Amino acid sequence: MEQLKELKHLIGQISDLGGAMGLLSWDQETYMPPKGAEARAQQMATLARISHELMTGEKMGGLLEDLKGFEEQQAADSMDAAMIRVARRDHEKRTRIPVDFVEKASLARNRAHHAWIKARQESNFALFQDNLQEMMDLAREGAELVGYEDHPYNAVLDDYEEDAKVSEIKTVFASLRDQTLPLLRAVLDAGDATDYSILNRPLAAEKQKDFALKVARDLGLSPEFSRLDTTTHPFQTNFSIDDIRITTRYDETYWPTALYGVWHETGHGLYEHGVNPELERTNLARGTSLGIHESQSRMVENMICRSRAFWQHYGADFSAAAPEVAADLSAEELYRAVNRVQQSLIRVEADELTYNFHIMLRFELELELFEGTLAIKDLPEAWNQKMQDYLGITPPNDALGVLQDIHWSSGLIGYFPTYSLGNLYACQLWNAAAQDLGDMDALIAQGEAHKIIGWMRENVHQYGKMYSPRELIQKATGAPLNADHYVKYLNAKYRDVYGI
Amino acid sequence: MEQLKELKHLIGQISDLGGAMGLLSWDQETYMPPKGAEARAQQMATLARISHELMTGEKMGGLLEDLKGFEEQQAADSMDAAMIRVARRDHEKRTRIPVDFVEKASLARNRAHHAWIKARQESNFALFQDNLQEMMDLAREGAELVGYEDHPYNAVLDDYEEDAKVSEIKTVFASLRDQTLPLLRAVLDAGDATDYSILNRPLAAEKQKDFALKVARDLGLSPEFSRLDTTTHPFQTNFSIDDIRITTRYDETYWPTALYGVWHETGHGLYEHGVNPELERTNLARGTSLGIHESQSRMVENMICRSRAFWQHYGADFSAAAPEVAADLSAEELYRAVNRVQQSLIRVEADELTYNFHIMLRFELELELFEGTLAIKDLPEAWNQKMQDYLGITPPNDALGVLQDIHWSSGLIGYFPTYSLGNLYACQLWNAAAQDLGDMDALIAQGEAHKIIGWMRENVHQYGKMYSPRELIQKATGAPLNADHYVKYLNAKYRDVYGI
Missing domain, CATH: 1.10.1370.30 (Neurolysin; domain 3)
Structure with a gap:
């Protein structure tokens, strides 16, 4: 069960990174001085990137592969099995999305957010229209990448x-x-x-x-x-x-x-x-x-x-x-x-x-x-x-x-x-x-x-x-x-x- | 100059992790609810570990090796040269210290800290004596690992x-x-x-x-x-x-x-x-x-x-x-x-x-x-x-x-x-x-x-x-x-x- 221990360690690290990202975000909304925003965005991006690499990396993939047999032997209410199942689901979803798409979507969201702020200020939907189109296109593209049943x-x-x-x-x-x-x-x-x-x-x-x-x-x-x-x-x-x-x-x-x-x-x-x-x-x-x-x-x-x-x-x-x-x-x-x-x-x-x-x-x-x-x-x-x-x-x-x-x-x-x-x-x-x-x-x-x-x-x-x-x-x-x-x-x- | 760009990226990540660790620590002293302490310690340890791995890793070592010639060509007041110099110093110091020693020292400090609290409460130096000996021994052992001139x-x-x-x-x-x-x-x-x-x-x-x-x-x-x-x-x-x-x-x-x-x-x-x-x-x-x-x-x-x-x-x-x-x-x-x-x-x-x-x-x-x-x-x-x-x-x-x-x-x-x-x-x-x-x-x-x-x-x-x-x-x-x-x-x- 060395692999299970390693998987838990890896998931623990991802969990810790999640906690740290949560705090970076909380502090940004509560106590951060205004000028801290730029460095904060960098810090959040770096932690998100490291977390993504751990989640989609070969190590995670290998452990999940090795643990397939173990997972199937567990009872339906087994915590270990649930942990492996959720990790597999996250790993598969995220590995299906190329880094290029993630970056493209992130930039588009950033543009859309600014366009929306301006459109709302001026109460003019036309200013947001193209961005919304892009958001919908990206959502559809993302769905195709990840895969789905029925719809x-x-x-x-x-x-x-x-x-x-x-x-x-x-x-x-x-x-x-x-x-x-x-x-x-x-x-x-x-x-x-x-x-x-x-x-x-x-x-x-x-x-x-x-x-x-x-x-x-x-x-x-x-x-x-x-x-x-x-x-x-x-x-x-x-x-x-x-x-x-x-x-x-x-x-x-x-x-x-x-x-x-x-x-x-x-x-x-x-x-x-x-x-x-x-x-x-x-x-x-x-x-x-x-x-x-x-x-x-x-x-x-x-x-x-x-x-x-x-x-x-x-x-x-x-x-x-x-x-x-x-x-x-x-x-x-x-x-x-x-x-x-x-x-x-x-x-x-x-x-x-x-x-x-x-x-x-x-x-x-x-x-x-x-x-x-x-x-x-x-x-x-x-x-x-x-x-x-x-x-x-x-x-x-x-x-x-x-x-x-x-x-x-x-x-x-x-x-x-x-x-x-x-x-x-x-x-x-x-x-x-x-x-x-x-x-x-x-x-x-x-x-x-x-x-x-x-x-x-x-x-x-x-x-x-x-x-x-x-x-x-x-x-x-x-x-x-x-x-x-x-x-x-x-x-x-x-x-x-x-x-x- | 691809290597310089990569080094800056790596150092940027380490800097971001440092900022996040700083916030985890600041929040611990200011606003964290008391029961948050245990998870917080884990989060800090994970970020420190990731930062340590980036600093001591092969990638960092390779880049520093590749950049030696570039560094020597720079003027004395070059930011790039200073950045490389400081990275090299940190990399060398930290790679000289085995992970086992880091963990041993961390555990010993933890024990020493608790012993000191008790000793101070009871105003009894004897309760802290062995731990202080251990701190001094570790300091000397660390000095030998890192190396020094004269003393x-x-x-x-x-x-x-x-x-x-x-x-x-x-x-x-x-x-x-x-x-x-x-x-x-x-x-x-x-x-x-x-x-x-x-x-x-x-x-x-x-x-x-x-x-x-x-x-x-x-x-x-x-x-x-x-x-x-x-x-x-x-x-x-x-x-x-x-x-x-x-x-x-x-x-x-x-x-x-x-x-x-x-x-x-x-x-x-x-x-x-x-x-x-x-x-x-x-x-x-x-x-x-x-x-x-x-x-x-x-x-x-x-x-x-x-x-x-x-x-x-x-x-x-x-x-x-x-x-x-x-x-x-x-x-x-x-x-x-x-x-x-x-x-x-x-x-x-x-x-x-x-x-x-x-x-x-x-x-x-x-x-x-x-x-x-x-x-x-x-x-x-x-x-x-x-x-x-x-x-x-x-x-x-x-x-x-x-x-x-x-x-x-x-x-x-x-x-x-x-x-x-x-x-x-x-x-x-x-x-x-x-x-x-x-x-x-x-x-x-x-x-x-x-x-x-x-x-x-x-x-x-x-x-x-x-x-x-x-x-x-x-x-x-x-x-x-x-x-x-x-x-x-x-x-x-x-x-x-x-x-x-």
Whole structure:
């Protein structure tokens, strides 16, 4: 088993390089002085290159070849076998992509990113059009290099959601769309007497931070292994199971931004921290996919922290911590206010009910662009039409429409669907947890939401990347992905909130 | 010139790895959650190992061999030639040390460090004795592996102060000792009516920080390329010429700790920032030695910020920023108070006059231990005797005596002398600067101390590691190192302060 030891050593080195790259990136967003950027980019490129060489090198190839027999003899739940499988998958995917293509794509992304910034500033899609074409061409070229089954889009999906299939996503999204569009119509038609101005009551950043962290701590995010910093764009990252970093931003006249931002990232952080420590320094010590990751963040943010039971438990604490906001507010008033459904233009500000329409719109258009059935130049019109069809509003300009997201300019094709998959996974996992834990609302109302996290740890977190998202959902819930859980959840919640 | 290009690429990668290692280490001291330590140690070890492999590998060896002819054709001030020379030196030194020895030494240091912590806690030198023996044995073994001229101690010195010679240090220290011991006696015999209690007037950390940074900014440490954080043990590090990090600690009942700490680290930071940007990402983009580095930090801390002229300029600012400390104080009172000479036990708290005796004591004892003429078990007694001889006091226990410094437990043999070399270099450079700039006190009093930094930048900083400390001092001052500059400085300053 000398080869297994060598493989572990090699994977450990790649893992260490990953941790170091994570820190270089985190520091860039949090504390790096502005002029440090140029050298930082070089440092990240060098570490990425060394990591790539280790992953695609002859040594890795030889070890994986030697270990084929060993791998086949292992039980299905063997950590060693999973580690070899993931290493083989990464090795094969990355060796199929020539260095020339990687460099060409990197340069094109860099150009596209700058073009997108300018196009968005000037709200002029034409300035980004050629770059978007290039991004789509590169995505297709990459798919051909890597290979795929059935549809080339499956190759790009696989980068973010292992083994996801475009056909399945279409089916599940269609089911979601058909079942929640009538609900959205009904909600928008219902009257709404809620006082949303309470969301704009001023609250100092420090107080927002303290209360957000209090809840995060209750859920299990201890300062022993984590910290919270401030950045323009909130994110979660980690450099090991016991070194979790989350960030947020503070709007002193809209307190939900920081609170729900912190709780969202807390969900991501608890997932990464919940991985079995035996997987540390292997390629399995990470969340298994973007979709499953998003399920954990959206679950904490929405299913726990936007529930009535949550405010029943924390309403008094919030009033005490922030009397200038909540001294005169009931749990019910807080609950209603943070669950407002709105026809809004911007995805990242969307509520739980409209959010998925923002995603479906992007997925459908992206797929048509990828397949070539929609011309790039016709995208803004198609975007605006779908906004009208789904949400009943039309963006006044491209900056608030088709140019709002960074993803396409960064070459992130196949990424958007994972956001909605996250919502779907979250609800399906929640219902499975409820079978073991009983009344979930009662738990939350009693301040025992950490028990829900405990269930997720046992059934999701601990496995890291040992299982693909498909396998994990089957294992944890006893069934494949199904939109019905989420449809029922949205119906129950919003019919209640809006008294329909 | 394909080989030169390849060498630069390789050195660039090693430089990037160095920057990443610097950040891993900085983050460990500043922001890392406690439980992140274990994974962090792995990450640092992996990057160090990769860097070591690049430095000692066949590729590096081959390129250096190929470039010998090119190197010899270059002018003495050629950056390329300097880069090749430094790479050759590092390559040769490191290839002479077998991996087994590196690992053995690393494990021994780890044991020694833990033993030292325990020994210091219990103030029991016996608990550290065997580990110190091992550190000395390893230092000698390392010297034999690397090779040396004249004396094996020259090999360990060379790690911190390129090309320094034990014989020269002995000579210069003897001169320093003989000329300043009478001064110290005279100062201690002189009366002293200064009110030192003003140093203990309470001042909030935030105010200390603001004032310390104001001065640092005036000297040129801009937030565009630097930042200040808080750590238990203050330090300076940097990840590129434009990414300088300094740290300090705050004692709210002794404001000089943070102020003079920040100014000391500012000197280090300005040195690293002052390196010629053309040297970035090469092995020359660093201060040339610990001694020259210390000259820049001690110059800012002591020669600028502990001068009468400094307080003449900044006294009013300090009174305004910290009226609770300085509203009723004259520049003269501040100047006198921050220049107290004391018979003290602890090196890091020592004043300018006694500081060098702490260093000489360590150098002399370390050399005897290294040579084997002093037995380890006899060290505490020898330490206490020298403390009595030089400073007229005897430590009440080993924790406040021989066990106070971390250096020996970390295998840093040959390091201590660089502190005093820094003081000597500082004064010699200062006098050379004065020949160009005229009245240095007048500059400082007019708030133009940045011009002194400008001179240092022109004559010291910009060269990075292009010249050895010996070459640099000769080039910048027109003479080899000479203790007389410092002796005159100390005499002038302390005879004035103490009215002798």
